[in-house]
Amino acid sequence: MELIITEKDNAARRIADILSGESAEAERKNGVNVYKWGGRRCIGLSGHVVGVDFPDEYNDWRDVEPVELIDAPIEKKATKENIVSTLRVLARKADTVTIATDYDREGELIGKEAWELVRDVNDEVPIRRVRFSSITENEVTDAFENPDDLDFDLAAAGEARQEIDLIWGAALTRFLSLSSRQLGDDFISVGRVQSPTLKLIVDREREIEAFDPEDYWELFADLLKETDDETTEFESQYFYRDEDDNEAERVWDEETAEAVFEALDSAAAATVERVNRRTRTDDPPAPFNTTQFIRAAGSLGYSAQQAMSIAEDLYTAGYMTYPRTDNTVYPDDLDPEELLDAFSGDYHFGDDADDLLDLDDLEPTEGDEETTDHPPIHPTEDIPTKGELSDDEWEIYELVVRRFFATVAESATWEHLKVVAGVDEHKLKSNGKRLVKEGYHAVYPYFNTSENYVPDVTEGEELAVTEARIEDKQTQPPRRYGQSRLIETMEKMGIGTKSTRHNTIEKLYDRGYVEGDPPRPTQLADAVVTAAEEFAELVVSEEMTRELEEDMTAIAEGEADLSEVADESREYLQQVFDELRDSREEVADLLQESLKADKKLGPCPESDHELLVRQSRNGSYFVGCDGYPDCEYTLPLPNTGKPLILDEECEDHGLRHVKMLAGRQTFVHGCPLCKAEEAEEQEDEVIGVCPDCGEEHGGELAIKHLQNGSRLVGCTRYPDCDYSLPLPRRGDIEVTDERCEEHDLPELVVHNGDEPWELGCPICNYREFQARESESGSDLESLDGIGSKTAEKLSEAGIESIDDLKSAEVETVASEVQGVSEDRLRGWQAKAD
DNA sequence: GCAAGGTC
Incomplete structure (x- = not known):
């Protein structure tokens, strides 16, 4: 039996289909698909099915000094047990094994992992390797006719990366977490990819904070072109030549700006001095790689993570190609005409496809990067109807289809018209642009194609000045990186991969390093970057990856070996730890101060300390004084959700507002002291008899206001009786004269906004609420x-x-x-x- | 419970 091993199930199925002429049958073993035909079996892995880790005795963070991890042994442990065991069973029975993982470095390593698993149970069987750049009949059959051997050097390059990432990441992460006593879920992590990415964000924030805005002025004038049958008004902007003889629009001193304004404002006419006309070719974009796809989806409002997750679903459903690719050059086996033919006649895309098929030349665009593992992202010939997809999926699918269309469409042509007019020595310019040939924009409507009309004028012509304007402006700080800009920058820096960059950004959110979108760094993030810059500069710099890439190339080419490279990295990390040892306290203080800063609300009303958001032993959150135990002042917080401290500050108490993140129940709590005071002022209002203990003990129901901001209808005998019904958090509650016959309680009305909400009897309301909850769905x-x-x-x-x-x-x-x-x-x- | 890299 010949056993074929691929990197993923999808590839296994397609290769089985090609080699078997579609006669292969799938059999599910242990949760894993095994494709079977003739004397062959084909199994798909799920990427890495084993991973590197330290032996179990290194698991306890407190028992092991982080520095010990540097020279700790490293083992390979199965991470996908079911796949590993199925592979073993098949490998025992195989008399030939063929490794058909992806054609890239990580694919070679995944292949080697399979090789080792096979060798464990079968030390005789010949193991060969096939390589193909896309899963098509020609390439696959050709590869299987000309098998090769596994490239152990290339795999070793990948293993070097694994070891170095593990040692650096684990040792430094544990060091920072232990020294600042941040264990459990709140550990402080560091890594070769995440930390330079975080530094990008932190550095940008530092620039923004240090930014000193400068005043400048811009001047505009409206000009009038008059002919016998029409008059056209258009805008022009004042400019001058700066010391480098470049055109400049910003005037940096107010006096000059005012003087120019006076001149423009009092001028009756401007004389056309120059008319430049040129046509510009606007070429269609290159095919999508992962990064450019994420960027385009980002401009439609999708986060990187969302875009990738939708793309993965569309890929699994068979509507588009593999979404994780660096390739921007379509492979030879992609016939654009054939693919367009598939779209011809489609309800949504048919007309555009037909228009493209009418073109003489269907030569697709190419990007700079050509790789051999996967093609650029494009739709397949299997076209879904709109109803088969959710709206989000459809929006992403349409983007992918239209991007493919654009890559085979014609260039667009713009006509630019630049008019320079003079008022005395002052110059005014107008830039007009017109899209004269729509080209690819007709099928790809995602780019801005707005035109700016400037009329046809001739040199020497007089144009009336109808209005002059002066605008005072300020230079703006640099903008924060958006998610897709970050991913593009990571790609440029060479850190992370097409499959991991979006996850890295998600990781920064999970670790409490960034908040909001665009991601904004927390104080903790700043402290981690600061500490790393001082003691482990390499781990926050792109250099680490650059050096690693060089080492990996050397290993792959047989010029260096794995243990040599890994040991050199160990020595370097040892030096980092030698320096860190003396600064442990300093680093711990820095981290703890910043962790505190991220939790600071403002001044304590009873002491000179600060109030902090803290967590009690039972996991609930409250506000406590940093001076504890000397000051025992506390304030409650709502009992649902995780608090997020907002920038907004309470005017009365100087405390920052708190928002409670509780999934669908997220709400802004506001100033916790205000909330507590408000509750204190409200007296309990008795509305009836407690249904639980009224008869026996005389308990009564009252509307109660709790200090944590919530309100309820509860028993006056609390805590002896804990009967309670929920009330909404917002709005004034009015107790009406009407009473519920069933429960003998007053009907309540909530006033919040324009329309009063007739909540009714609180018991009936709670029942209805529970019934609604059990249904589900949203309009x-x-x-x-x-x-x-x-x-x-x-x-x-x-x-x-x-x-x-x-x-x-x-x-x-x-x-x-x-x-x-x-x-x-x-x-x-x-x-x- | 640490990293980054595959894949779902």
Whole structure:
């Protein structure tokens, strides 16, 4: 029996189909597909099925000094038990093994891992390696006719990366976590890829904070072109030549700006001095690689993680190619005409496909990067209908289809018209542009094609000046990196891979290093970067990856060996630890101070210390004084959710506002001291008899206001009787004269916003609420442009219905929900109205 | 419970 091993199930199935002429049958063993035909079996792994780790005795962070990890042994442990055991069973019976993992460095390493698993149980069987750049009939059959051997040097290059990443990451992560006593879920992590990425974000934030805005002025004048039958007004902007003889628009001193303004304002006309006309060719974009795909999806409002997850679903469903690729050059076996033919006649894309098929030449564009593992992202010939996909999936699918269309479409042509006019010695310019040939924009509507009209004028012509304007402006700090900009920068720096960059960014959120979108660093992030810059500069620099890449190349080419490279890295890390040993306290203080800063609310009203958000032993959050135990002042926080400290400060107490992140129940709590004081002022209002203990002990039901901001209808005998019914967090509660016949309680009305909410009898209301909860569903998805994924995301931000959406605060929601921009939200709100 | 890299 010949056993064929691929990197993933999908590849296994397609290779089995090709080699068997579609006669292969799938058999599910132990949760793993095994494709079977003739004397052959084909199994797909799931990427790495074994991983490197330290032996178990190094598991306890407190028992092991982090520095010991540097020279600790490293083992390979199975991470996908079921696949490993199925592979072993098959390998025992095999008389030939063929490794057909992806054609790249990591693929070679995954192949070697398979090789070792096979050798464990079968030391005789010949093991060969086949390589192909895409899974097509020609390439696959050709590869199987000309098998090769596994490239152990290339695999060793990958192993060097694994070892070095593990040693550096684990040793430094444990050191920082232990020294600042951050164990458990809140450990402080460091790594070759995440830390340079974090430094990018932190450095940018430092630039923004250090930014000193400068005043400048810009001047504009409206000009009038008059002919016999029409007059056209257009805008021009003042410019001058700076010391490098470049055109400059910004005037840096006010006096000059005012003088120019006076001259323009009092001028009757400007004389056309120069008219430049040129045509510019606007070439269609290159095929999508992962990064450019994420960027394009990002401009539609999707986070990197969302875009990739939708793309993976579309890939698994067979509608598009593998979404993790660096390749921007279509392989030879992709016939654009054939693929367009498949779209011809399609309800949504047919017309555009036909227009493209009418072109004389269907030569696709090419990007700079050509790799051999996967093609650029493009749609397959299997085309879904709109109903088969969620709205989000459809939006992403359409993007991929249209990008493919664009890559085979014609260039667009722009006509630019630049007019320079003079008022005395002052120059005014107008830049007009017109799209004269739509080209690829006709099939790819994602780029801005807005035109700017400037009329046809001739040199020497007089144009009336109808209005002059002066605008005072300030230079702006650099912008924060957005997620897709970060991913592009990581790619440029060579850190991370097409498969991991979006996960790295997600990791920074999970670790408490960044918040919001665009990601903003916390104090902790700044401290970690600062500490690393001082003691382990390499781990926050792109140099570490650059050097590692050089070493890996040397290993792959047989010029260096794995243990040599790994040992050299160990020595270097040892030096880092030698220096760190003396500064342990200093680093710990820095980290702890910043952790505290991320929790600071403001001044304690009873001592000179600061109030902090703290967690009690039972896991609930509260506000406590940093001076504890000398000062025992505390304030309660709501008992649902995880607190997030906002920038907004309470005017009365100087405390920062708190928001409670609780998935769909997320809400802004505000100033905890205000909330406690408000509750204190409210007296309990008795509304009836307690149904639990009224008869026996005379308990009564009252509307109660708790210091943590919540309200309820509860028994006056609390804590002896804990009967309670929930009430909404917001709005004034009015007790009406009408009473519920069934429960003999007054009907309640909540006043919050315009429409009063007739809540009714609190017992009836609670019953209805429970009944509603057990149903489920939301009307959000009926809104065009909101798919199930987006609806899910929105509901986590507390937006469950169209009504919620209408009243939602756009900025807050956009900052909270990954991948939902303010623009998209406003669009939906407009549709909802 | 640490990293980064595959894949789902």
